[in-house]
Amino acid sequence: MAVHPLVEPAEARPVDPVITTKAGIGMPRDPVGAADLFMLPQERFDDLYTAVYALIDDAKAEYHVVKLYKGSHASPNPHKSVTDFGAWFFERRRGLLGYACDKNRPATLQYALEDLAEFDRVHKPRISTVEAFTILARSRDQPNEAFEDYLNYVADRTHQFGWYRGGSSGFDDEARAFTCAHFRQLGISCDIDDVMIFAGGAKGVFLACCAAFMSHRMFEELHHRGGVVLAPSGYYQSLRLLPPIFGGTLHVEDDLTGETVDEWLTDTEDLPGRVVYVPLVNNLDGRVLSRERAEDIASAIVNHNLDHPHNPAYVIGDDVYVGSYMHDDLDATPIGAIPELALWCVSVVTPSKTFTLPTGRVAFATSRNPAVRKAIAHYRTVFSHGRVPQSSELISAAAISLTPESWIDRWNNWNREHLGYFAREVNNLNAVLGREVFRIEQPEGGWYAPVRVARDLFGERVRSSVDAHAVLLYYGGDDRESGVAMLPGELFGRGCDNGWYTLRANLAVDTGTIARTVRRLHDAASAMLGTSRDHVIGHALSRARRVVPDLDRTIANRRY
Incomplete structure (x- = not known):
């Protein structure tokens, strides 16, 4: 040694x-x-998340792979009102309410509430500027000040880019007022002081929550109590990285229902730091949380917490895909909209998905529990996620608030059409291949589709969706115009089952990309069904293990 x-x-x-x-x-x-x-810091990491993306990065360096692994929305930019506000903000250094007033009556010396009402009528933002201003005005320090006087103060005040945001220097109250109205629109009970703003996106909130629920600070010492996050198969893949930082882990159920949550709570009643992660839209299969299922889950948690007041389970409601639905008749219900759960729930929204502003890297969270807010805010400061640039903060609030529902509906229709096109093309491909090699599961929300691949296509050497993922990356050998990059089901807590491997594809791409994907699936399947299968698989698996030497052990040691 x-x-x-x-x-x-x-x-x-x-x-x-x-x-x-x-x-x-x-x-x-x-x-x-x-x-x-005395050793140097760890140089190599053998967790599954790192391994999967290492394979993708390696394939991208040699092949012109079709990139279906990303989370991007189909629109290349947010709605024009969002970019217009961004340009206006950098020029004028004034906030959202000033923008709405100025849009209606430029260069006026005195604004009126009618200016906001007219902006709402003409531009049809998701969140009424009148409602957002009313929320803000009711929280003002001088309650006897006339509404219109306060409106003119807020509309005219300027942001100093050299100042940290917050309080009187950065005016974060305006962004919180708009987001408060957004939470209320979702049915989540919320006041302006309940809203917290995070840098780092949703992951920043999840990190602070894990720290708050799984750690205990005593003076200068931070003790990791550990904990466990219950999540459904199809959780946000980055979530798997966070609990271990604090000595915690994940437990994965195929589905979250009142029954499965109740059983889990009973089995873990003696464990500290318990959190139930409830996505509004499943990140793998696109299943949407219905009102009935949300109520059943909430009932199980509330009843358990009332019986165990000294060791309650907390809830993270991941609502970042709100509004992105494949069907019009869904009874989509954020878990935070169940009022009985309010004391134990943290709800999270971002502009990065439905509202097409991933570059904002900002998240908004709310909780009705002051102790929870205080703990999360502490770790937000520890991780430097509280100092959000004023531009990012306000443009993110603008994306959530100013984007019209009609724009969201149009992109939902676009996603439905492309999903339908992909499903038809895959069915045609199966007909050409003479058997069902690929199967597309129909999502209810988001813009991802689970692509199921027959296990027997690959033979005995491919033993996981990660291996299947590697074959689809490297099947082309020396052909640079080959490769399809999706994400394996194991990254979301879903293993292989019933003769199928699962890969997640992002279908928020143009029809040309979908057509190219189907052609490459045809090429890969043809190679698997031909005499060169063993050679192709051997090449793909060997290369994958050169990139990630411990890949077999990584897969074998996967716990969630």
């Missing part, structure tokens, strides 16, 4: 339980050997 040149071999070292530094500070000896205290 190689030994660091400055450290004696383990056999020659004393076995004192404490290492004393030159400064006289005692440090507990690492149970795996004090030499590890």
Whole structure:
């Protein structure tokens, strides 16, 4: 075994339980050997998330792969009102209400509430500017100030780009007022002071929640109590990275129902740091949370928490895909809209998905529980997610608020048409191949579709969706115009089942990209059904294991 040149071999070292530094500070000896205290930081990571993206990055470097792994919306830009506000903000340094007033009556010296009402009538934003201003005005420090005087103050005030946002310097109250109105529109009870703004997107909120629920600070020491997040198969894939930071883990159920949640709560009632992650739209199969299922899940959690007040389970409602639905008659209901759950729930929205502003990297969260807000806000500061640039904050609020429903509906129709086109083309492909090799599951929301691939297409050497993913990346050999990059089901907590592997495809792409995808699926399947299958699979799996040497162990050690 190689030994660091400055450290004696383990056999020659004393076995004192404490290492004393030159400064006289005692440090507990690492149970795996004090030499590890002197090692360089870890250079290689063998978790599944890192492995999957390493394969994609490697394939992209050599092949012109079709990129269906991304989460991007089909629209290349947000609605014009959002970009117009952004340009106006950088020129004038004034906020959303000033923009709405100025849009109706440019260069006037005195604004009136009618200016906001006229903006709403003409531009039809999702969130009424009148409603947002009313929320803001009711929270003002001087309640006796006339509404229109306060409107003119808010509309005229300017942001100083050299100042940190927050309080009187950055005027984050305006963004929180619009987002408060957004939460209320979703049925989530909310006041302006309940809204928190995060840098880092939804992941920033999830990170702060895990820290708040799984850690305990005592003076300068932070103790990781650990914890467990219950999530459905199809959870947001980055979620798998966060609980382990605090000694926690994930438990995955095929589906979240009142019954499965109740059983899990009973089985884990003695564990600390329990969190139930409830997405409005499943990230893998696009299933939408219905009112009935939301009520059943909430009922199980509320009843359990009332019986276990000293160890309640908390809830994260992931509502980032709100409004992105494949059907018009869905009874989509965020888990935070169940009022009885309010004390234990944190709801999260972002501009990055439905509203097409991923570059904002901003999330808005709300909770009715002051203790929860205080804990999350503490870790928001610790991770430097509280200092949101004023431009990002306000443009993100604009994306959520100013985007008209008609624009969202138009893109929903676009997604339906492209899903239908993809499904028809895959059916035609199966007919050409003479058997059902690929199967498309129909999502209810979002713009992803699970692509099921027959396991027997690959033979015995391919044993997971990750392996199937590698074959679809590398089947082309020396042909640079080959490769399809999707995400394997294991990354979302879904293993192979019933003779099928699962890959997630982003269908928010043009018809040309879909047609190219189907051609490449044809090429890959033809290779698998021909005499070169063993050679193609051998090449793909060998290359994948050169890129990720521990890939087999990574897959075998997957726990969620």
